[in-house]
Amino acid sequence: MSNARFITLEGIDGAGKSTHLAWLTAWLQARRIDPVVTREPGGTPLGEQLRALLLKEPMHLETEALLMFAARREHLERVIQPALAAGRWVVSDRFTDASFAYQGGGRGLPQDKLEQLEHWIGGIQPDLTLLFDVPLAVSQARMAASRELDRFEQEQADFHARVRSAYLARAAAYPARFRVIDASRDIAAIQHDLATIMEGLA
Numbered sequence: 001m002s003n004a005r006f007i008t009l010e011g012i013d014g015a016g017k018s019t020h021l022a023w024l025t026a027w028l029q030a031r032r033i034d035p036v037v038t039r040e041p042g043g044t045p046l047g048e049q050l051r052a053l054l055l056k057e058p059m060h061l062e063t064e065a066l067l068m069f070a071a072r073r074e075h076l077e078r079v080i081q082p083a084l085a086a087g088r089w090v091v092s093d094r095f096t097d098a099s100f101a102y103q104g105g106g107r108g109l110p111q112d113k114l115e116q117l118e119h120w121i122g123g124i125q126p127d128l129t130l131l132f133d134v135p136l137a138v139s140q141a142r143m144a145a146s147r148e149l150d151r152f153e154q155e156q157a158d159f160h161a162r163v164r165s166a167y168l169a170r171a172a173a174y175p176a177r178f179r180v181i182d183a184s185r186d187i188a189a190i191q192h193d194l195a196t197i198m199e200g201l202a
């Protein structure tokens with residue numbers, strides 16, 4: 001496992017991404033790979049300020065998409081591209097697929113507008129995208145146990161259903177880089193699958 005890889009984690013809110021990100025980081029570190037672990041929206045000082053706005057302030061759906069991609073442009077420039085160029089692995093909690101799922105599927109922004117923004121910022125694709133997929137009832141039960149909900153987490157069930165479908169459509173459209181993981185199972189079973197996927201990444 002020498003070549004630097006760009007890995008992204010995706011899924012609806014409450015799918016278990018944060019839980020598995022921590023495990024994946026430890027798995028890499030045990031193999032002497034010290035990844036750059038980052039997140040979107042965010043990952044840079046400016047991106048974190050945009051994140052705070054995005055998660056709280058009501059705004060037009062195009063403003064929301066533009067700010068997501070503005071944060072991403074900064075993230076690519078300051079974190080992702082320099083790390084990959086230096087031979088570091090990068091693990092990002094969400095990336096462009098989230099914009100297609102949330103702003104596209106969830107909010108209904110036309111796909112071609114999102115594709116234009118993706119093209120504008122350079123169109124870089126992850127080497128591997130782990131999609132943690134759960135039925136809505138499961139994610140909602142998990143979220144109910146969590147603290148304060150942000151602007152996206154507060155959306156109705158039909159919003160999250162559209163986000164989930166859009167993610168699954170992305171996975172079907174890009175099977176070479178996506179791995180869909182049934183994240184409704186217990187954590188040990190999911191980790192077993194993750195280890196198999198990671199070992200295949202050599």
Ligand code: ADP
Pocket residue numbers: 011012013014015016017018019020142143145183184185186187190
């Ligand atoms: P996300 O980052 O996708 O929003 P989290 O990792 O924060 O989700 O998980 C949400 C909650 O669900 C947490 O309390 C976490 O411990 C729990 N959880 C995550 N995955 C599982 C699982 N496979 N089985 C049971 N509980 C889980």
Ligand code: TYD
Pocket residue numbers: 013018039040041068093094095096097098099100102103150152153
């Ligand atoms: P998330 O990454 O789930 O953080 P936490 O686990 O701390 O809640 O929160 C970010 C939210 O931003 C999430 O609800 C999805 C949303 N989002 C988009 O709508 N579009 C995007 O392009 C990205 C990256 C995130």
